[in-house]
Amino acid sequence: MEKNKKIFFTPGPTQLYPNVAKHIKDALSNNICSISHRSREFEVIFSETTESLKRLLNIPNGFHVFFLSSATEAMERIIENCVAEHSFHFIGGSFSERFYIIAKQLMKSPEKLEAEFGKGFEFDLEIPGKTELICFTQNETSSGVAVDMEDIYAIKKKNPEKLVAVDIVSSVPYVNIEYSLVDCTFFSVQKGFGLPAGLGVLIVNDRCIEKSKLLSNKGYNIGSYHSLLSLLSKAEKRQTVETPNILDMYLLREISKELNNIGIEKIREETEEKANMIYDFFDRHELYSPFVQDKGIRSKTTIAIKTPNGSGEVINRLSEKGFVVGSGYGVHKNEQIRIANFPMHRAGDIKKMLRLI
C-alpha cells in the first residue's frame, strides 16, 4: 500500500494525526466499538475526553462540552437554542455564510455584515439592539482570513448582554480563546485534531443553557434530542442521548492527551513558525502570492495562495510527489490553492513541499 503514501495538506479532512492508526488498533483490541454507551467504560471515555479538551483549550468551569456529529450541526443547534428571532452574522466566506443561511432556514430573522472575500471586517459598527446572538467564524476556511480574537472581545464588551458564538472549526487548537468573553464555540475533529470526520464538539456556557430554557418555556421549538437541555441532562451523567461516534470520542481523548503532553504553547509557537515560513515563501515567489494581502488578518492555519496560471498544474505536480494540497474554495477552485497548517503538519514536510513549488 506504500504507493498510496501521501501527506495531506488539505484544509479538512486532512492528514491524520500520526498515532491515529495505532490508537484505532488499541480501540479495536479493547472492544471500544462494541461497548454500550450506557456503560461505566463509556462514561470514563466521555469524562476523560471532556477533561482533556478543557485542559488543552483552557475552558473554565461553567462551560459544558457536548458531542454532536459535525460543526454544521453545531450551527443548527446554536441557532435553535439561543435565538428567538435575531442573530447577527459577520460574513466573509462560505462557512460564515452557512451559519447565516441556517438561521434563515430555521425561520429566524438574521442580519449580517459582509466583508469582501479575502478582506477584513469594519468592526466599528453598532450591532442592532434587538440582536440576541452574534456569530463569528473566527477562521474562514474558504478565504484564509482569520478574525483577531481581540476584535471579537471588543464587540462582546460593547454588547455584554448579547450572546457571542465563535466557529473555531479550522483554527482549533491553535486559536487562544479567553472564554470569559465568549458564550459558545464549536469545531469538528477532522481538521486541527487530525481525526476521522464524524464528530462535532460544542462548548457552551450557562447563559446559553438559560437562553435555551427561556425559549423552551416561551413555546419556541428548540429541537428535540440535541436541544441544549437534552444534551445537558445526559452530559451530567457523562452520557449522550443517542449512540454517538464512540470511536471518534476515544480518539479525541487520545490526541488531546498527546497535545497536552506537547503543551499548547509549543503547538502555538510551532504553528506560527510554520505559517511564517509558508507566507514568506509565497510573498517572495515569482508567480504565486498569498491571497489575503493584509498580513494582520492572514490565517495561520488555512493559507490561501493565488495561482495565476491555474491551480490544477501545481496541485497535480505536488500530488505526484506525494503532497496533497487543497484547491481554492467554490468559484476560486481554479485560481487558488489552500494549504493547511495544523499541529500534525511538520515543518520538514512543509519545506519539502515548498521546494517543489
Added chain:
Amino acid sequence: MEKNKKIFFTPGPTQLYPNVAKHIKDALSNNICSISHRSREFEVIFSETTESLKRLLNIPNGFHVFFLSSATEAMERIIENCVAEHSFHFIGGSFSERFYIIAKQLMKSPEKLEAEFGKGFEFDLEIPGKTELICFTQNETSSGVAVDMEDIYAIKKKNPEKLVAVDIVSSVPYVNIEYSLVDCTFFSVQKGFGLPAGLGVLIVNDRCIEKSKLLSNKGYNIGSYHSLLSLLSKAEKRQTVETPNILDMYLLREISKELNNIGIEKIREETEEKANMIYDFFDRHELYSPFVQDKGIRSKTTIAIKTPNGSGEVINRLSEKGFVVGSGYGVHKNEQIRIANFPMHRAGDIKKMLRLI
C-alpha cells in the same frame, strides 16, 4: 491484548462484523479519512454504498438513501419533514416512545396506541383521519417484540394516503420489506451491520420529499442542513451537506458487499435458525424463559429473557467466559437479559454461550 477477547451479544453497539478491522486498515492505507468529501473518490464511496444497500435491502427506484449521524436523528428529520401537526405512533417500548417524544418536542400533536411492554398491538383500530404520518418501530429493542410487516402493510392499505415510517434499527438487514407499502425506513449501523456507531441511514420515497416541499412552501420549519430537501440536493451529486462519517460509509459499503456475496436469503435463514435455537433453549430452561410469550411476535434479532434470580449473576458468569450479553432495558435491567442475534453472530458461538447458562 488477548485477555480482552470477547464476543458481544449485546443489542447494539455489538460485536463488529468479522472483517471490520481489516477494512479499517485498508481504509487507512488508502487515506480514506483524509480525502475531501467533495472529491470524485468520495462520490464513488457514496454511490457504491448506496447501491450495495439498495441491492441488499431490495430498495426500488424512487427511494433515496440519505446519510445521517444516528437513527435518533432520523426520527427528528422525519417528523420535521413529513408532519405539519399529526403523527400517530405505535408504542411498545422505549424506542417507539422516543419517536413519539421527539414529535412532542418538535411541537407537533402526536397521538399514540400503546401496547403493554412485551405484548403485541391491537391492530384493528381506526387511525385518526387527520393523521399525516404513521410511525412503527418494527423491532422494539427494549422489549424484544417484533411487529409483523404484514400488520404494517394492512394499516398502509387501509390508509394509503398517509405516510408510513418504519424504524428497522435492530432488525436490519434481516427484516424483509416490501418498499411499495412503506414510505420511509431508517436504521443505524452499530447493530445488524456490526460497524462502529456514528452513522444513520434514512431511506425515503418521493412522497416524503413532496411532503417536505409542501411543508416548506407553507412556511413550516423543516430544519436546515439536514432537511430532506437539503439532503436530496446533495445526494443527487453523490455528496453530503456536511463532512460526514466517511470511514463508516466506506465500512458500510464493504460490509454490504460481503452480505450481498453471502446472499440476503441465506442471512435470513440463518438468523431464523439461530433465533429458534435460542428460544428453544430458553423455552425448555428450568429457571429462565423468553420474556415475550406470544411466539408470533418474538423478535428474531433481539431476544429478551426473564432471569427471575436477577440478571447480574448470569451476565457476570458469561462475561468471565468471554461472552457479553445485554441487561434488560431501563427498569427491567435486573430482571432480564437481552441477546442479540445479528448476521455476525455465529451459531457455534451461540451454542457455546448457551451451554454456560
